[in-house]
Amino acid sequence: MTEDHQDKFTVYLDGHEGHRGNVLLHAFISKIQRLETVLGKMERAYLSVPSRQTQFEIVAAAKVNPTSLTLHAVPSAQNYDPKPAFQWTMRQIRAVSDGVEPDERVGLDIAKDLEKLSARDTNTGYKAFWINGFAEKVLFDENFHANAARLAFLRKKQIPDQQWQEGKSLGSIVGELKKLDDFEHDREFVIVPAVGDPVICIFPDAMRDEMGSFWRKVVRVTGILQYHASSPFPARVEVEEGGVQLYPEPAPRRTLAQMRGVFSGLRRPDVNWNSLFDG
Structure with missing residues (x-):
């Protein structure tokens, strides 16, 4: 060599x-x-x-x-x-x-x-x-x-028997979306949670157009979580439709009309404007 x-x-x-x-x-x-x-x-x-x-x-x-x-x-x-x-x-x-x-x-x-x-x-x-x-x-x-x-x-x-329970359950997991793979219509992405290994997620075909907007962002993924006997953390998620959301979810902004009256009932402070203008 x-x-x-x-x-x-x-x-x-x-x-x-x-x-x-x-x-x-x-x-x-x-x-x-x-x-x-x-x-x-x-x-x-x-x-x-x-x-x-x-x-x-x-x-x-x-x-x-x-x-x-x-x-x-x-x-x-x-x-x-x-x-x-x-x-x-x-x-x-x-x-x-x-x-x-x-x-x-x-x-x-x-x-x-x-x-x-x-x-x-x-x-x-x-x-x-x-x-x-x-x-x-x-x-x-x-x-x-x-x-x-x-x-x-x-x-x-x-792997020792009965180390962890193997199976599936409905739930959610939070992590950063690091990888998106749809080259062979696999509909896969990977999120990296704060603890545990990266998790492979399979998203539904109806979500294909929106997945790019979550790239490199922290998201909550909801769906069927699959667990292996080798770890207490999920290894795979079958994502439900609409099951990828930004985390934490951005709070909706209030319109000016919705803010009308927000200061009602508060005492208006007395301001000496002349002192401000005279320096």
């Missing part, structure tokens, strides 16, 4: 014949976003920190089929070397691809993300999806998807 490839990798998507060998934009962006999410979660798991320390620079791109994007891991925090966490992450992804159990820090949440990352696109947006660079080629195909699903099942079995 050369020094030049210790903190770089390339993402490839092979175009589908139905689109003259071209990759559909929504498929490419969706896979890149989901891959970035996985890399961020795995880095946090490796470092045991609440926020990501690495960003990825685009250092090369090519359209000649397959479409490719080469990414370079760079620090987003001072005095931080992203190579150890990046290389550890790539080794764990390689292990899942080979059907080998990865490090125990690759938990249930990450396993489910890997399973979703490798899920086949049913809209023929691409034909194949893989990464290469630091480690050997990893193909996100049916084999990888099956391995990720088995890992998720194993991690779920490792």
Whole structure:
């Protein structure tokens, strides 16, 4: 391995014949976003920190089929070397691809993300999806998807029984809306509450046009909250129609007509205007 490839990798998507060998934009962006999410979660798991320390620079791109994007891991925090966490992450992804159990820090949440990352696109947006660079080629195909699903099942079995109640309930949660994803008509957004992990929310189709107005704002989300056995906090929300509101809700402004008489009954103070004018 050369020094030049210790903190770089390339993402490839092979175009589908139905689109003259071209990759559909929504498929490419969706896979890149989901891959970035996985890399961020795995880095946090490796470092045991609440926020990501690495960003990825685009250092090369090519359209000649397959479409490719080469990414370079760079620090987003001072005095931080992203190579150890990046290389550890790539080794764990390689292990899942080979059907080998990865490090125990690759938990249930990450396993489910890997399973979703490798899920086949049913809209023929691409034909194949893989990464290469630091480690050997990893193909996100049916084999990888099956391995990720088995890992998720194993991690779920490792969670102590009766730790938390699993199920659904009607309720609400407050947090900052950080991510909005509708590239594959997923109708997803993510809010980050004050405590607990980020929560994936699925909004109804009728709310599609208004969701952009909530971007990066604190909102209250109301709907069916889904809980997993691994946490006391909700992991997913099926949002009811109209179930996203700014928090706290802005108080309605009163009109001048509504304010008429608001000072009635109050004593008018005596003011010596002459002293003011005379200085």
